Amino acid sequence: MSPDRVIVIVYTTLYRKGGRQFPIVANTLAREKKKSGFAGEIISRAVESKREVLEIFASLQSAGKLISEFHFVGHSGMYGPMFGTVAFPEQFSPYEWETMQIPFAPDASAYFHCCRSARWFAPYFARTFSVNAYGFFWYTTFSRSKTRYRYASATAATEVLYTIGCKGRKSHGLAASLVKFSGFMPAEEMKMFGPRPLTGDPSYNKVAALYDAAFTDITVRRDEWEWLNQHLPGTSELSVLDIGCGNGALLHALSERIKYGAGVDESEAILEKARQRNAAHKNLEFAKINSPALPFGDATFDVVISLMSFRYLDWDPLLTEVRRVLKPDGRFLIVDMVTVPVKRKEYAQLIRDKLRTMFGRRTNPDFKANLQKLVSHPDWKKMLEYNPIRSEHEMKWYLESRFAGQKMEILNLGWNARIVAFDSGPVAEGVEVKLSYP
Ligand SMILES: C[S@@+](CC[C@H](N)C(=O)[O-])C[C@H]1O[C@@H](n2cnc3c(N)ncnc32)[C@H](O)[C@@H]1O
Incomplete structure (x- = not known):
């Protein structure tokens, strides 16, 4: 093994109160790598921001070192590792990954020891960096054994700790929790993804006609349309940017105003x-x-809208651009769908929302039929594989941290997904986007 090869293990300790277990997991991993006979340097380091991760890559690059293995130990969102804190979360967006230089060795591998990393992120990372990438499909938990769940108290001193994948929902449910705590829960093996090219078009290109047929009239999105009308300034002099505008139905409906x-x-x-x-x-x-670059001059728009598209966008880089193209005191209005199971206390609203939606569709049979054609089409299902939606907390924590004092609202509830909305409030001129990285 050439001495210019390194294994990099990074872990977080602040996001979601990451806690004292993550460094122990990282150190356990580092010891095992050393024991396995790896001859190069093993770097195990806490990183609390995107900037700190980039600094590691940059310093390795300038030292001419190549990464044989990259390990991330911490929490993740659907689109990959989380840094920062819940009050100010950070995550590299796809564009940031795609423009990043990571000095990987030709035979390198990357391991994401965090929840649900195999669902979207590991295959994406493998494709983007031409490495083998590993992740967990299920939720992760701390364990004293690598192969089976073994309870590890959060406070007891332990030298050896692993992040293992455990089948089931996050709470694991009562039955799964019993299996887990009684020590019969086998650890999920990390899934490996090679650098395979995309199979199919990840964009909306293939579903454009089906989408257009269903959403010919934007007012079929009744709650979203009402909310936008309440939050749009009431002057006819408005200039509006619609990001992820799709078939242009929203601007069509606004065009006279x-x-x-x-x-x-x-x-x-x-x-x-x-x-x-x-x-x-x-x-x-x-x-x-x-x-994320927007092809418009500074201070062009009174309002920027993202309707059902924010989930897909490159959040931090895009916000820099949105602030640039907004006029002083302009607003960013976001309406989107997020996933989260409905809570018991929300059942009454869920029933009301379901009845309203059912009634709306009954009075518009064309929309109902076209929507069904869209969502049952294999091209739609394929597109969703490449473009998963975000969890409610991801979007909420992100937006509320970037636009302090503003709160995300819930417009409509479903069993496992809901429509949310966010009004940035007036974005003052010269307000810098708070970023901890370049
Ligand atoms: C669910 S559709 C919403 C379209 C429209 N806003 C509406 O409400 O009907 C999401 C749109 O976001 C677009 N989109 C996805 N990723 C994007 C990106 N990175 N930049 C710009 N648009 C994107 C898609 O092409 C698609 O038109």
Whole structure:
């Protein structure tokens, strides 16, 4: 083994009160790697921000060292490792990963010892960096054994600790908890993903026609439309940017009330639908984007909207751009779907929302039929594999940290998903996006 090879183990201790167990897991791993005969340097380090991760990669690169193995020990969101704190969470967005230089050795592997990392992130990482990437499909827990759940008290001194995957929902449920605590829960083996190319188009291109047929009229999104109307400033002089504008149905519905509207989207096929729909509206234009960069001058818009698209976007880099293109005191309005199981205390609202939705669909049979065609289509299911939605807390913690004092609202409840909305409030001129990394 060449001496310029390194194993890098990074762990967090602050996000979700990460606690004292993560360094023990990292040290256990480092000892085992040493014992396995790895001849190079083993770096085990706490990282609490994206900046600290980038600093490690940059210093290895300038020292001419190559990473044989990269390990992350901590918490994760659907789109990968979390840093920072709950009050100010940080996560590399896809664009940040894709533009990052990581000095991997040609035969390198990356291991993500965190919840649900095999669902989207490990395959994505493998593709992006051409390495083998490993993750857990299920939720992780601390254990004194690598192969089976063995209870480890959060306070007892222990030298050896692992992060293992345990089948089941996060709480594991009563039956699964009994199996787990009685020591019969086998640890989930980490799943390996090679650097395989995409099978299919991850964008909305293939589903553009089906999506356009279902959402011809944006007002079928009744709660979302009402909320946006309540939060849009009541002047006809507005200039509005719609990010992830899809088939342009929102700007179409707003076109008579605004001075200028621009829609941007990454899917050329769906933009074509937007251009066709709005050909007669000379105050609207549409542009394709392929990064968080927005093709507009500073202080162009009174309002920026992201309707059902924020989940897919590159949060931190995009916010820098949104602040740049907003006029002083402009607003960013976000409406989106997030996942979270309904709570018992929300049942009454759930029933009300379900009845309203059922009634709405009954009075609009075309929408109901076209929506069914869309969501049952294999191309839609394939697209969702590459574009999963976020958990409620991820979006809530993120937005409420970036726009202090503003709260996320719930517009409509489902069993496992819900529609939420967020109004940034007036974004003051010159307010810098708080970032801990370059
Ligand atoms: C669920 S659709 C919503 C479309 C429209 N806003 C609506 O409410 O009908 C999500 C849209 O986000 C777009 N999108 C996904 N990722 C994007 C990205 N990184 N940048 C820009 N648009 C993106 C998709 O192409 C798609 O048109």
